[in-house]
Amino acid sequence: MTRIGIAGLLHESNTYLPVPTIYEHFAATSMTTGAALIERWRGARHEIGGFLEGAGANAVPLFATYAVPSGALTADCFERLAAELMRELEAALPLDGLVIALHGATVADSFPDADGEILRRLRMRLGAGFPIVATFDLHANISRRMAAESTALIGYRTNPHLDQWDRGVEAASLAVRIIRGEAKPAQALEMPPMLVPIACQHTPVAPARRLYDDLEEVLRWPGILTASVAMGFNYADVEEMGASFLAVADHDSGLARRAARWMARRAWDRRHEFAAALPSPEQAVRDAAVSPLTPVVLMDVGDNVGGGSPGDSRVLFDEVLRQRVRNALVVLYAPTAVASCVAAGVRSEVTIEGIGGRVKTISDGFYTETEVRHGGWSTYDQGITAVVETPDEHTVVFTSRRMAPMSLQQILSLGIRPERKRILIAKGVVAPRAAYEPVAGSIVLVDTPGVTSGNPASFDYRHRRHPLYPLEPNAEYP
Numbered sequence: 001m002t003r004i005g006i007a008g009l010l011h012e013s014n015t016y017l018p019v020p021t022i023y024e025h026f027a028a029t030s031m032t033t034g035a036a037l038i039e040r041w042r043g044a045r046h047e048i049g050g051f052l053e054g055a056g057a058n059a060v061p062l063f064a065t066y067a068v069p070s071g072a073l074t075a076d077c078f079e080r081l082a083a084e085l086m087r088e089l090e091a092a093l094p095l096d097g098l099v100i101a102l103h104g105a106t107v108a109d110s111f112p113d114a115d116g117e118i119l120r121r122l123r124m125r126l127g128a129g130f131p132i133v134a135t136f137d138l139h140a141n142i143s144r145r146m147a148a149e150s151t152a153l154i155g156y157r158t159n160p161h162l163d164q165w166d167r168g169v170e171a172a173s174l175a176v177r178i179i180r181g182e183a184k185p186a187q188a189l190e191m192p193p194m195l196v197p198i199a200c201q202h203t204p205v206a207p208a209r210r211l212y213d214d215l216e217e218v219l220r221w222p223g224i225l226t227a228s229v230a231m232g233f234n235y236a237d238v239e240e241m242g243a244s245f246l247a248v249a250d251h252d253s254g255l256a257r258r259a260a261r262w263m264a265r266r267a268w269d270r271r272h273e274f275a276a277a278l279p280s281p282e283q284a285v286r287d288a289a290v291s292p293l294t295p296v297v298l299m300d301v302g303d304n305v306g307g308g309s310p311g312d313s314r315v316l317f318d319e320v321l322r323q324r325v326r327n328a329l330v331v332l333y334a335p336t337a338v339a340s341c342v343a344a345g346v347r348s349e350v351t352i353e354g355i356g357g358r359v360k361t362i363s364d365g366f367y368t369e370t371e372v373r374h375g376g377w378s379t380y381d382q383g384i385t386a387v388v389e390t391p392d393e394h395t396v397v398f399t400s401r402r403m404a405p406m407s408l409q410q411i412l413s414l415g416i417r418p419e420r421k422r423i424l425i426a427k428g429v430v431a432p433r434a435a436y437e438p439v440a441g442s443i444v445l446v447d448t449p450g451v452t453s454g455n456p457a458s459f460d461y462r463h464r465r466h467p468l469y470p471l472e473p474n475a476e477y478p
């Protein structure tokens, strides 16, 4: 019987965060092996759920873990995760193939290209020619090592990420075909000197849409097995940061190279389109105060939890208070505030860092999402959560765990009616759209400060490649 190892090691690492990511963050979020891995991931609209579907009875669960986006992994964290993966692999051998879910923007203090290092270790143990198919997030910074050490890489094609399950099925199916001798991948990576600002990474609309139209065209070329576009993660200061284009052809490295270059060249020729001017908090709140299209979702770009930000910024809510606009909702990561509310009890009047109101609800913070949402998760835990309502009809949700706003159940589960609010402050950029579009009157990306600022020029990069458009406007792509 064919045996396909199933693995996952996912983390989006924001190197501008001073707080490192440690092993316990993974252990406390999601870490499974063997039967527990299948239990955790079977049916999940995630690439690992897709792996299990695509591999079917051939699936051999190894090790899968992820943590909420945060700072770079400590060397100790990376080595422990890698060791557990390799130990489970060793115990499961012999295998015929391996599919692994990586993020592609994982950074360890010891290995800036952590994904490449994982693939290198797998390749070293499994040998040249062993089928290793890896999936990656659309926000990956793909390195030459990742491409060299894998048999094939397959990235998500949508942002918000709603095709994770499909890419997982595709990866496992490709692994099966390689094992059967029906396909022999030749992979090519092309890295034009450009980055795509995060505000321009919304795939259903131009300019991002065009990159994926080109990708769809390449997928129809005879001989192409798969292809991907990674828009990159601008908050990881690593050499490979930026956009990249990848094609995998059957037996034909020349074809793969032509396809990757064709996509890259066409993106490069449209590089000027990837620019976004976002309103200031002051302007955005002023517009939202009078907008007929309510609720107005104000995306707090600089405090994007899904990009590693803390989720505790008051910039937008304070601006709402300053302009005396009523009826806003904000979710803040604030464990101390939760503790104060719990101590005070429901119906108590509290004043927390200048926010005065009544404790409406205290919740266990668990919620479930049944729709396909960015991230592919169905169960969430935002920790003990307190809801405070103010005399100005503001609803302030304090959580004791950091949680990206990928599911509207985050607030619906607390009894909040988002459609009745004038302003919904969401700590993200593109990813929360899948959750918020059904209730939003309008969505506005706001130029807020933070470690996920939408302006790449505001970061002090030390390790990225040079030149890189638009940071070097005169960059050339020979």
Ligand SMILES: [Zn+2]
Pocket (backbone or CB within 6 Å): 137, 138, 139, 161
């Ligand atoms: Zn992503």
